[in-house]
Structures are given as C-alpha cells and as structure tokens.
Amino acid sequence: MLKTTLTRMLKIDYPILQAPMAGGPATPALAAAVSNAGGLGSLGAGYLTPEQIRSAIREVRERTDRPFGVNLFVPEQPQEDAEAIARMNAYLDRYREELGIAQLSEIPQAAENFEEQVKVLLEQGVPIVSFTFGIPSQAIIHALRQRGTTIIGTATTVQEAELLEAAGVDAIVAQGSEAGGHRGTFTSGASDALIGTMALVPQATDHVKLPVIASGGIMDGRGLVAALALGASAVQMGTAFLASPESGAHAAYKHKILVSREDATQVTTAYSGKAARGIRTEFMRDMQDYPGTIPAYPLQNAMTRDIRQAAAKANKPEYMSLWAGQGLRLAGEAAAADVVRRTMEQAERLLGRMAGTLPG
Ligand SMILES: Cc1cc2nc3c(=O)[nH]c(=O)nc-3n(C[C@H](O)[C@H](O)[C@H](O)COP(=O)(O)O)c2cc1C
Secondary structure, X not given: OOOOHHHHHHOOOOOEXXXXXXXXXXXXXXXXXXXXXXOEEEEEOXXXXXXXXXXXXXXXXXXXXXXXXXXXXOOOOOXXXXXXXXXXXXXXXXXXXXXXXXXXXXXXXXXXXXXXXHHHHHHHOOOEEEEEOOOOXXXXXXXXXXXXXXXXXXXXXXXXXXXXXXXXXXXXXXXXOOOOEEOOOOOOOOOOOOOOHHHHHHHHHHHXXXXXXXXXXXXXXXXXXXXXXXXXXXXXXXXXXXXXXXXXXXXXXXXXXXHOOOOOEEEEOOOOOOOEEEEOOHHHHHHOOOOOOOOOOOHHHHHHHHHXXXXXXXXXXXXXXXXXXXXXXXXXXXXXXXXHHHHHHHHHHHHHHHHHHOOO
C-alpha cells in the first residue's frame, strides 16, 4: 500500500501531498478533500491575515478530522529602492487605466506579519506546518516542535536541503524547476537553482537523511512511481489539483490550465518580484520590455495586487497571475479525491506490472 517514512511521520494513508497554493486555489474544501481521501491537504496561508488563517483552519477542521498542513512564507527584507518603486508604480498605471481602476494613493503594505501568522498556527495546534522562501528562526522551529508540530521546509538545491536539515526540520520538499508557482530558492540566484525534479530528488536524497518530498511536474501515478524510484518518500502536487471543483482558482484560470500545453509556462518576476512559474500572459510579455529594475518581492507583489484583482473581476486572464507547472497537458477537472485515488491506483498498477516484467 505504498507506506513510506513520510506516510508514517504524517499519519496519512498515501504518499501524496496537495501543494499549499496561496492566493486562492488551496481552499479549506480542497485541503479537506485531499486529507479525507488519504493524502495530506494543505492551506497556502502566506498571504492571509492571522484572523483569516484562524477561520480557514476552523473550516478545514469542520470538514475533516484527518491531519492537514498549513504553509507560510519565511519573510525577506528587500532593499527598498524608493526611486525604482516610484518608477514601477508609475509604469503600472497603464494597466490600471486599461482596467478602469484608480492609481495607488500610497504603496500598500507588502506582507503580512509572519510572527503573528506563526502564533495562530501554535494556538491552533496545526499538525503539520511547511515553509517556503527560507528557513524559519530557531525560536520558531523550537516553539513548533514543543507544540508537537511536524515541520517541512522547501529546497530547490541540495545545499538548501542540507541547510534545512541542519536547522532541524522534519522533512524536505525538493522543488524541481518544472513546479508551478513561486520558486522556494533562498541561497542562490533563482535562475541558477532551476534544477529539474529528476535531477534534484536523487541528489537531495543522497545528501540528507530526512525524508524528501518530490515536487514539480508530478501529475499522476507515473510521476509518483518515478519519484519513489528516485528516493522520494512522497510527492507534492499542485497543478494536478488546480482545476478541480474544490480549487478556488478563478474560472478563467482553470480554463487556461485545461487548454494549455507543456510549453505554455515561463519563470517570471513580473508579478511579484520573485521568480515563479506561470502560464505566459500579455502582462509577462509586456514586462519583459520594462526599462528599469523590477522591485524585489514582496514590494512588486503589493504593487500589482490591485491590477491582478481588477483583472480577475473583469475576467481578463492576460493580466492575472496564472501559476502552473510544466505538466499542464496532464491536468484535468476531476474532484480532488479522484485525483488522489487515480494516482494511487495507477501507481500500484504500474508497480505490479514492473515487478512482473523485471527479470529475476
Ligand atoms: C497556484 C500555485 C500556488 C502555489 N503557492 C505555494 C505556496 O503558497 N507555498 C508553497 O510552498 N508552494 C506553493 N506553490 C508551489 C507548490 O508547493 C509546488 O512546488 C508545485 O505546485 C509543484 O509543481 P506542480 O504544480 O507541477 O505540481 C504553488 C504552486 C502553484 C501552482
């Protein structure tokens, strides 16, 4: 039944984690559906206020009594270049004008207070907490451990996996370059850390003792079997769940997921100031010609928020961020529980067939 170190550690039936997907897709309904189906559902809480996190956790608990995860972004302190920010803000006015929204009277708050977010996870006794964009402080790791929480970190290189292990996390997501959404990279230039899942996972498992969770481009049972063969203890799948009915992704975004091909995505900093993989849009193409420096995350993210929200309201996907991985042609609109069930059935069938055909 494909029991692994990680299924035992997380107390789940199957080695399938639904990727935490901040910004709307990873709803409490999606997380609960995946957990109820025997995988691990996760909330992407990076952009949520403490109160929103509290109520999302409550909603997951109303829908499932199985383990689930909550994910946060480890904060960064970007260099604030006032001139670059003002220049970008003025440049973005062309999109605001087109969408019929007001210019920004001031630059909005860039990010939620990380310490306050963590406090809610401690207060709520969330069973599994994962992080991306860096390593949380020792104080936070210690506090979570005291509360009995299992801690998962995100690495895009072997070195990042080693640093996370040394910091005391319990398991590591190895995020390959195929992955949709933001790169978790925190030690090198994001373009230097575009290591494919096939290359990253076996190198990571060779260099750390902790269980590794393969992530990026895994869409079905074939991907799961491949990941296990590479040494992973589980997979984390995002794009595979994006167009499911439980996903909170916008209808136009779901449509794009279902009709796009494997070559439709690109890694861009245009929306948020941080490298992320998404379906190519007019906004991404336009911003390639931007004559200045794109302000770093989370500043650029805060400055494009009004544009992305207005575009969603106006049903204009070309100005929305359509995060997605390279496995696009394998995405469907099945219910989340069916994605888990089919992935497991296919993996078990494949393993049986391989065992039957292998010599000796
Ligand atoms: C829409 C979207 C949002 C994401 N948001 C987060 C997030 O909030 N936190 C996180 O750790 N990873 C996030 N990711 C990355 C996933 O954890 C995972 O690495 C990725 O989905 C795996 O690649 P796949 O989409 O090809 O399955 C996101 C991915 C997508 C597609």
